[in-house]
Amino acid sequence: MSATAPPLLEVEDLTIEVRGADGTALPIVRGVSFTVADGEVLGIVGESGSGKTMTLLALLGLLPPRVRVRGAVRFRGRDLLTLSEPELRKLRGAEIAVVFQDPMSSLNPVQRVGDQVAEQLRAHRGLDRGAAATRAVELLERVGIPNAASRARSYPHELSGGMRQRVMIAAALSCEPALLLADEPTTALDVTIQAEILALLRELADQLGAAVVLISHDLGVISEMASQIAVMYAGDVVEQGASAAVFANPQHPYTWGLLGSIPLLEGWPPKPLHAIPGQPPTVAARPSGCPFRIRCAHAFEACTERPELLGRVAADHRDRCHLEPAAKAAARQAAPLDAGAAS
């Protein structure tokens, strides 16, 4: 890791609050920090209510005005949270681009897909209509859409889910951004199409040298794509580090729970699933102290205090848990088998 140049993206203590009905500030995301170096892929894993999408939107200032964002989001040294709207507009789509989850609702239904790719080029690169249209067709070819020239005149509903997502990717990469934010880009797609789209993303990002922040609830996807990983739960980052390290030696009980909940495709007979009892809390119903303690089989007295994010096994592998590393191995082995207990 280079120590001289600042990392491409440096998020420091990001906190997102929304004003509740009675005027109090409800924290949606608390104290999230991570860095992304050039060309790196960071995976953010979380379930509903974890705040992962909000975090992504906050990076680009895409949250509604009644939501307050604090902390620092430094992109190439500039704090995005202090920029004005016109300055942010210059960055959006040009240096930082987004691929959203559901391409059917994320594409304008009454605009041809070629135009949707071209309008970014016209806005940021000053291309005229003809030049932008030509370049858009090239981009559609690049993302693997057959008959790109005639397809560019299609509308989103005339394309399949996989094709629509390719269109979104073509648009996002049209101005060669340095950072790509992808929010569950393959969740709405079939598994074979998913594999193709992920491969495409990887290839294009490599070619451009772009860094990627990839949000997914699918640990398999994250493990294949990301070199760094942050696990989020109820607005907190609960574990963070190199994905190989986190998967090999997970430190947080929530991560154990996630890993235990996934049916594996190897090993016979299939191992029973270890479900985490209860459900992720809504923003309004978050417990005090460690947000996971209500569902955690290993909670003890200290857990009424919110733990700090500390690297106990290694400096760059951090977790937010009071358990001592020594106790963790035993605790993980003893994780109880859950048989579908409700909240």
Added chain:
Amino acid sequence: MSAPVGEPLLALTDVVKEFRVGGGPFGGSSGQRLRAVDGVSLEVRAGETLGLVGESGCGKSTLGRCILRLLAPTSGTIRFDGDDISTLSGRRLRPLRGSLQMIFQNPYGSLNPRKPVEALIGAPLRYHGWPRADVEQRLLELLDDVGLARALRTSYPHELSGGQRQRVGIARALALRPKLVVLDEPVSALDVSIQAQIVNLLQEIQRAHGLTYVFISHDLGVVRQLSERVAVMCGGRIVETGPVREVFESPRDAYTRQLLDAIPRLRA
């Protein structure tokens, strides 16, 4: 009348389901015909789980609806519990509804938002003429079976989490003590940690009540977890069937192999 011992609980032979698409403002034969299910033959034995996998558009949901006779097959036979149910309609289908139930994918969309939990679960019972006292008792049994707190009986769907709603859907499906349950993507819309809860619950219920499942899903991992046998569907046809272990470890069909290869693996 029950199926004689040794005969499968459910047997499909060359089932075809066609839809008319398009056509002029007056409908009619100017439209094209779409074969969502194109000659499917399947067997499911009592007490087992058959997994039905495939990608979107392969016809698995349509097939599920045909099995439940929510749709009438265009041709082919469906035998359930010894009877040919392929062409039954109206009143003669009614008694069948108790034995064949469905659990849907979208726990929010399949629950009437204006009814509380107890009304939702009790509806099938009242519709089939159960007396009130029996309905009450069965309701409490079901709530316990699916792990819902009894206090939730007066809650409305929007007050429940996704997992809780799905439990309501399961309770409702179990109310009439069905023999066969068709589950159409029952956990796909749920968070990962809740999925595991529901999968475990479904397994436990199956063991406790001797149910037979047809488990439709695109998620191969979950299918492998629950099923004894699996059928792979593509383009309205079954391309491969067999015991789960065999199909997953040594798939014979190219499409099956393609599906299995595409799954992102956890490198742990």
Added chain:
Amino acid sequence: MTRFIVGRLAWTLAVVVAITILTFLIFFAAPGVDPAHQLAGRGATPAAVATIKHDFGLDRSLPVRYALMMKHLVIDRDLTSYSQGRVKVLPQLVDAAPVTFSLVLGATLLWLVAGVLIGVLAASGRRLLDPLLMGAGLIAISIPTFLLGDLLNLITQDRLHGFFLFSWIPPLGYVPFAQSPWGWFSHLVVPWITLSVAYVGIYSRVLRSKLQEVSEADFVRTARAKGLSPRRILVAHTLRNSLLTLVSIFGLDFAGLVAGGALVTEVVFGLPGIGALTFHAFQDLDLPVIMATVIYGAIFVVLANTAVDILYAWLDPRTRSSGFDPAT
């Protein structure tokens, strides 16, 4: 697309025929109705009644009578108004139509432009403007047309006629465009405003709420994430998806007005259009005229509906492709 249009036109024809049959039944076959006397109008001589009976084949069977009426209306085109001497009906209709068209087209233009502008302004997020404009819209919708018309007449023709702003407004009536463009315009200005006020209220409110709804859509979020300018987002994304709603209500509004729905405005301002014609015919119980205007109106509404459907299909590509997609 062509198949779509042809299909719709065929359907339109079928509906128009059905309407003529229904109209016929109402006016000629309802029990207790004596068409001959009604056709003759008040104070008709027995000879006149007998002539009518023969002309319209009222002693013949229903289908024959229907055929005869349609023949008079469409082929011979000599349907005659019996209560105003032997004035032919169809020429009256033909004369009245341009007046109504002038009124409605001008009002339409006005309310579309004003409605869209106000709707966009109200949705633009400036805190005071929104409730102000929406409140004004509500008032605009609630004022009865005759009240507004009479009020405006009172001000512009009478009380404040001396005031320079209103002194150029001529007395009530209509001047054809060919005769005097300025006359045509100046006679229609106040009627245009009167007729469009309520519609401006409706359209601006509808557009504003649709704009707010659409601006929360995912694809607008995508547009913002692309760094597009607010104007581009408004026009190409938000507005484009919101105007579709206006198109569907516009079709019906326009059709209804041209078919004679601007009746009140025409009468208040003394404009001899289709609405005024219908109004006077009802006062005199002049059956042929009423029949003709009803059929004309119905046909127009159906045609306008079809035109709107076609326009909608052109604007919203999703409606062009037909139904069932099992994959989604």
